Amino acid sequence: MFKRISLFLATNLAVMVLLGIVLSVLQAFGVNLGDNGTLLMFAAVFGFGGAFISLMTSKWMAKRTTGAQVITQARSEGEQWLLATVKRQAEAAGIATPEVAVYDAPEINAFATGPSRNNSLVAVSTGLLRGMDRDEAEAVLAHEVSHVANGDMVTMALIQGVLNTFVIVLARVVGRVIDGYLGGSRDGAPGIGYYVIVFVLDMVFGLFASMIAMWFSRHREFRADAGAAQLAGRDKMVAALQRLSATYGASTLPKQVAAFGISGAVRHGLGRLLMSHPPLEERIEALRRLDGSVRTAL
Template identity: 85%
Template sequence: MFKRVALFLATNLAVMVLLGIVLSILQNVFGVTLGNNGVLIVMAALFGFGGSLISLMMSKWMAKRSTGAHVIEQPRNEAEQWLVDTVRRQAENSGIKMPEVAIYDAPEINAFATGPSRNNSLVAVSTGLLRAMDRNEAEAVLAHEVSHVANGDMVTMALIQGVLNTFVIVLARVVGRVIDSYISGNREGGPGFGYYIIVFVLDMVFGLFASMIAMWFSRHREFRADAGGASLAGRDKMVAALQRLSQTYGESTLPKQVAAFGISGAVGHGLKRLLMSHPPLEERIAALKRMSDSVRTAA
């Protein structure tokens, strides 16, 4: 939790400093003032969407590099052949292009999907998952990840994050300008040093609420991926896979860039629960058990 907050503070500070430099250049070179809300919105959108879209475009490369994942280009054994064949079948049934399939070395039971589009994606599983799960459970996990790809979750989350980033940047600076002018009594001149402190604090506060909204969408997306996994592999297999996770669950070691797209995520209560990317496993299992018997077994 403290690592997440520290990273969040550092990221927002970097964005604020960079945005301030760019706006200062615009003001000095082109005569554009900070009070020009149209320019502020454009700049906020460039920063807000720019980072999330660049991360989306680089997501496969970053995931491979950060996890050390080995992409299966030519299966070396029967287990790798089964992984490739299973993902290929599920991708065909979902109407998407075959994702790259990879294995990464980690003791935890986990898997993730990432990529810039439905037809340019990566599905990876941990060595811990291959050791701990039987084929039925592993098939359900793969179906869950393929469903993330088929649902376009990576693109959706990037766009949502872009909108929220833009909203935070604009709102923090508009409100900061109002507060600064009220405190200083300077309603005509440019912003003072206090303005930048106020904006920094507002970036943190509004950014925290934005993170809660993004994580709410992420949790909703997990229920959809579970339902998609049940449709592809069968409800009983999906339930069994989640039950296995609940029996052996440990804190995810996935890098931040792909942690939200893993099969499992961190658990917590209170405020920490609002920042969880995944619903509790017991809630996901209960939701699957309420599904129609029509997806009890795979078609």
């Protein structure tokens, strides 16, 4: 938990430094960011811009950070099975066939990413290929294909853009109010206290924004599990989650794609609010409560 909070604080500090530079440049060119309309426009460009740049580069970043190798031509029966399974599931889900890749990692894991439903990547770890049977691996692939079909990557980017905008605007509006109450500077410009207040509020509101984003992330996992039950069969998906429950360790996925893995770290207390995935036992129970008609693959 300390490592996550440290990373969060460091990230916000970097954002604040960059934001301060951009603000200074804009003000040097005569842009009055004291106007709420101008601030909202700037915050939206800044907030959504970062989220969509991340989305548009997600496939490239995932390949670079994990070392995932895209299968362009099957070199083994296992790779042939991977390509055929993802293609069949994509057709059933009504999307273009994603690129299929394998990356070297000891744990059982997989992820999906990409800028759109028809331009995506599904990657599995070598640990998954070694540690799961074909039925379980099929269910995991169906889970990732369901993420793509549900448009989860785009939706996450939109939510992050809204939250970024909210944090930037609210921190500065509240900062102005507090600074004005404390007196500000004599010439009417923001006092040094304003910048300190905004820095603190960026972190506080950013933490709440992360909680909202992680709530949606957990919700989309339940939806992807249900989609996998439709594509591969509920029993296979339950078996895959049970296998994960018995073998899952610390993920080696880089933070850029960790939220898109098949499972995430379990936290307790308030840490649960920052979990990207629900506990595996809750996901298994949700699958078992699905309508009894979800029994076999489509």
